[in-house]
Amino acid sequence: MASADHHPHAHMLTLPKPSSHQLPGALILCLLTLLLFTSLRTCAPAQITQLPAVKTTVPIPKPPRGNIDPALPVLALAQSPPHVQRVVQHLRTIKSWNPLAGFRGGRTFRNLEGVLPKRAVYREYDVLPNLAGVPRGAERIVVDATRRNFYYTSDHYTTFTQILLP
Amino acid sequence: MTKTEFLTALAEAYDFAKYADYTAGNLDSADECLADARAAAGTDKLDIRRLFEVLLKDATRTERAGIMVLLDDYLLEDSTTDPDPEGRPA
Numbered sequence: 137m138a139s140a141d142h143h144p145h146a147h148m149l150t151l152p153k154p155s156s157h158q159l160p161g162a163l164i165l166c167l168l169t170l171l172l173f174t175s176l177r178t179c180a181p182a183q184i185t186q187l188p189a190v191k192t193t194v195p196i197p198k199p200p201r202g203n204i205d206p207a208l209p210v211l212a213l214a215q216s217p218p219h220v221q222r223v224v225q226h227l228r229t230i231k232s233w234n235p236l237a238g239f240r241g242g243r244t245f246r247n248l249e250g251v252l253p254k255r256a257v258y259r260e261y262d263v264l265p266n267l268a269g270v271p272r273g274a275e276r277i278v279v280d281a282t283r284r285n286f287y288y289t290s291d292h293y294t295t296f297t298q299i300l301l302p
Numbered sequence: 303m304t305k306t307e308f309l310t311a312l313a314e315a316y317d318f319a320k321y322a323d324y325t326a327g328n329l330d331s332a333d334e335c336l337a338d339a340r341a342a343a344g345t346d347k348l349d350i351r352r353l354f355e356v357l358l359k360d361a362t363r364t365e366r367a368g369i370m371v372l373l374d375d376y377l378l379e380d381s382t383t384d385p386d387p388e389g390r391p392a
Contacts, residue, residue: 243337248329260334272338274323292323293330 203283205253210298216288223263223277224286224299233281238265245278251296257281263288305329312336315352350378 204210213221226236235241241261252258261277274292277299279285286299306327318324318335321342325331340348354373358366 243334245330246333248333251330271320272322274325292325293328293334294325 203253203285204300205285205298208252208287208296208298210300211288212300213286213302216299217263219263220275220277220288220299223261224301227261227277227279227286228284228301233259235261239263240266240272241277245293249293251293252278252280252287256283256285311356312353315356316348 213224216224223236223239233242239262241259243260245258245260247254247256247258257280259279259281261279262272263275263277264273266272274290276289276293278287278289278293278296280287286301287296288299289296309327309329309332312318312332313324313326313335316336316339318332318339321335321338322331324335336348340346343349351370351373354370355366358369361369
């Protein structure tokens with residue numbers, strides 16, 4: 137009579153049936169694993185908050201001066217065209233409302249279409265020098281005289297972009 | 303007549319293209335062009351007859367002349383053509 141070891145399919149019988157005294161041990165092992173996994177998850181946030189603050193070399197940007205109108209697009213002064221930067225830099229420093237020498241501007245902009253925020257006093261300025269007999273074109277800087285906000289229009293007051301000062 | 307049509311007539315009457323890149327129908331654009339036109343004319347007020355000439359361009363010459371008489375007599379305060387219609391001595 138042949139034994140099980142000599143049976144041609146004996147190698148397939150690799151998982152012996154667990155005996156009844158092995159079951160509690162396996163169950164305890166599973167519970168311990170589950171407990172360890174759960175405790176690691178609950179501890180993780182506490183460990184992160186206890187990490188020391190890392191010094192960054194990236195400067196935190198200061199909030200821009202003046203008020204930002206959420207209805208208008210914005211552009212950093214440094215990213216605006218050079219001729220616009222020049223006029224804005226001039227207007228930031230002046231005490232009166234005189235334009236740059238050779239430029240036109242200083243007239244009250246009345247915001248009749250209401251594109252810019254209401255309840256403000258505005259002045260308009262050319263961004264290109266004035267040439268005799270040549271129309272002024274369409275580019276302007278409009279200044280909110282009270283809050284010192286600057287707005288740029290390239291299409292003669294149809295649309296505006298707020299210039300953000302550094 | 304719409305706002306844009308009226309401002310277009312203003313732009314034609316006072317030749318906004320001489321002053322800036324006028325944006326059709328934009329009040330702020332017209333405001334600046336009119337201010338520059340007034341400064342160029344060297345007067346306190348622009349001559350409104352130029353606007354009526356544009357508005358009435360489809361009328362005949364006789365009709366236009368008649369309407370101008372009505373404007374002069376009933377609506378316009380200072381007549382540039384006849385400063386003293388009653389002919390009073392200075």
